[in-house]
Amino acid sequence: MRLPGIPDEEFIRVEKIPMTKEEIRVLALSKARLFDGAKFIDIGSGTGSVTVEAGLVVGEKGKVWAIEKDKDAVELTRKNVEKFKLNNVVIIEGEAPEALDHVDSEVDAIFVGGTERLEEILLSSDKKLKNGGRIVIDAILLETVNKALSTLNQMGYKTEVIEVIIAKGMKTSKGYAMISRNPIFIVYSEKP
Numbered sequence: 001m002r003l004p005g006i007p008d009e010e011f012i013r014v015e016k017i018p019m020t021k022e023e024i025r026v027l028a029l030s031k032a033r034l035f036d037g038a039k040f041i042d043i044g045s046g047t048g049s050v051t052v053e054a055g056l057v058v059g060e061k062g063k064v065w066a067i068e069k070d071k072d073a074v075e076l077t078r079k080n081v082e083k084f085k086l087n088n089v090v091i092i093e094g095e096a097p098e099a100l101d102h103v104d105s106e107v108d109a110i111f112v113g114g115t116e117r118l119e120e121i122l123l124s125s126d127k128k129l130k131n132g133g134r135i136v137i138d139a140i141l142l143e144t145v146n147k148a149l150s151t152l153n154q155m156g157y158k159t160e161v162i163e164v165i166i167a168k169g170m171k172t173s174k175g176y177a178m179i180s181r182n183p184i185f186i187v188y189s190e191k192p
């Protein structure tokens with residue numbers, strides 16, 4: 001089992017597809033409490049960075065389903081999965097929540113990085129999640145946080161939210177300058 005924390009530069013990237021940054025992946029996957037052999041869904045896989053990190057954590061006995069609606073992002077997820085030589089990932093091209101129908105197993109955790117149609121996604125995710133399983137949502141907008149918390153609370157989940165503000169050191173000729181990244185909210189929750 002490998003803990004998450006692959007440097008962003010190791011992923012194949014294209015400018016128009018935003019990536020969940022390294023430190024956020026570490027926190028989000030830690031809140032998802034993945035383990036060797038776990039089953040996991042990444043909704044809105046984008047570059048595939050969360051999918052790849054999760055695939056390495058859950059190992060060969062585990063499985064990851066990556067759901068992505070954008071054709072180019074699906075291709076990018078595929079390239080990164082190949083780059084990291086993972087054979088425990090199923091890539092589903094399609095939009096959640098409908099694409100969740102192609103996940104043929106109950107899972108231990110779900111990460112939502114693509115938050116369009118969030119309420120429907122959360123309600124459908126519940127049917128795929130084991131009791132005690134976790135849903136983790138990565139959000140930029142306050143409105144997304146609000147929707148996530150209200151929906152999860154209605155579903156009877158135990159919920160928490162954190163705001164993550166990170167500055168990363170950039171090496172300059174005079175030393176390291178700290179460059180701020182945009183604040184990100186992580187909503188994490190547990191099914192009763």
Ligand SMILES: C[S@@+](CC[C@H](N)C(=O)[O-])C[C@H]1O[C@@H](n2cnc3c(N)ncnc32)[C@H](O)[C@@H]1O
Pocket residue numbers: 017018019020021043044045046047048049050067068069070073094095096097113114115116117
């Ligand atoms: C912020 S990016 C995700 C970043 C990704 N976690 C990564 O590290 O590259 C959001 C992605 O979610 C996808 N998306 C948004 N809503 C979706 C939905 N309902 N179903 C499937 N994909 C969705 C978008 O096409 C986009 O690629």
